[in-house]
Amino acid sequence: MIYPKAILFDTFGTIVDWRSSLIDELQAFGISRALVANWVSLVDAWRAAYAPSMDRVRKDELPWMRLDDLHRLTLDRLVAEFDVKGLSEEDLDHLNRGWHRLRPWPDSVGGLTRLKRNFIIAPLSNGNVSLLVNLAKYAGLPWDMVFASDLFHHFKPDRETYLGACEFLNLRPEEVMLCAAHNSDLRMARSLGLQTAFIARPTEYGHHQVRDIHADDAWDVVATSVEDLADQLGAGTVV
């Protein structure tokens, strides 16, 4: 294996635990407002609408918009479906920005901090710049650069995102590694010539998760955590 010069990270699920963070946030909000709702199902429905909403942009059923705005379209629909009443515009904006306040997995910050010493590290995410920058500050993610979908006006798995990040870094695809908890993301990256690293996140979708429990191809690296990825890539400890 040739060492990459840059490692790009899928972010939602791979670096941050969106599900438990949003559930905690919505449950706390519900308690503070004495609002009863099935917040867990609402969060799962919110995420389930993620790929279909990006597909609507891809098919030109919706104009280009930030992921923040797609999240908001979905949230507006879900609060009606889940019969959550009495939310102001300010409340909805606050809840939608819950995606800017997600907890990192316990190994993410330590592993990234080690990798940053030897490699360029950056998210390659469907989030927009402002979401990802706010999230990095909230979670303490020490990125060297932020590759967001609004830089490309494309969402993953469109090839423009993977190849666009390589182009901005002035690196060949084989000099760049994508790290993701999702086999499909890695498949597209490999088809374009990038190196690949899988990190299992078997509770990303909760304890009954069935997808992406294991690497389903011989990725260049298969790791259990970002710390493990740093170990396997020979990144030292931070002194």
Next chain:
Amino acid sequence: MIYPKAILFDTFGTIVDWRSSLIDELQAFGISRALVANWVSLVDAWRAAYAPSMDRVRKDELPWMRLDDLHRLTLDRLVAEFDVKGLSEEDLDHLNRGWHRLRPWPDSVGGLTRLKRNFIIAPLSNGNVSLLVNLAKYAGLPWDMVFASDLFHHFKPDRETYLGACEFLNLRPEEVMLCAAHNSDLRMARSLGLQTAFIARPTEYGHHQVRDIHADDAWDVVATSVEDLADQLGAGTVV
């Protein structure tokens, strides 16, 4: 004064000392190859070609290209003019990448580290992404995001750069401050509604510098260093 949410920094001259860094690099290279040349004048001529070369892109005399490529066009011309002989393609590429290895001013890293606690901090530079990312790693600049000219396909002082960065951050211009050592950069930023901070860098162009010695307008902040800017914006010390 209303506190900004983000501070954008001009980079060459404001954050890093390009002139003394490049002179040291070229002089050391000359000694290692036993090449005699007026390296100081070559560096000054290299920088003097900076604005005119971007103007050629602006006027469509040249296609869009990275600042790295504009630097290289100029370097190829100057090695001939300064009669520097025997450089290989590898040598020229190495020297051109000297712009990726510039020293920060002594107050830059400390000041930025303090400001990062309270504000989003990012360069807003005519450099390209790869240049600015490599430079940040070399100099230890703790950016939250990197706003490079190749994100916009425009160079400063085109309005698309200042307003494009605000748009990516999802902030209004008045929520964003530009910090620069160059009055002209601040004039454009102010005309577009951004807040402004001047930092004097009276030796950027050497000890006989005549321009930008002083703030020539009532900028929102006038500071002597990035540390002083952090003081004036109430950023605490780093523990």
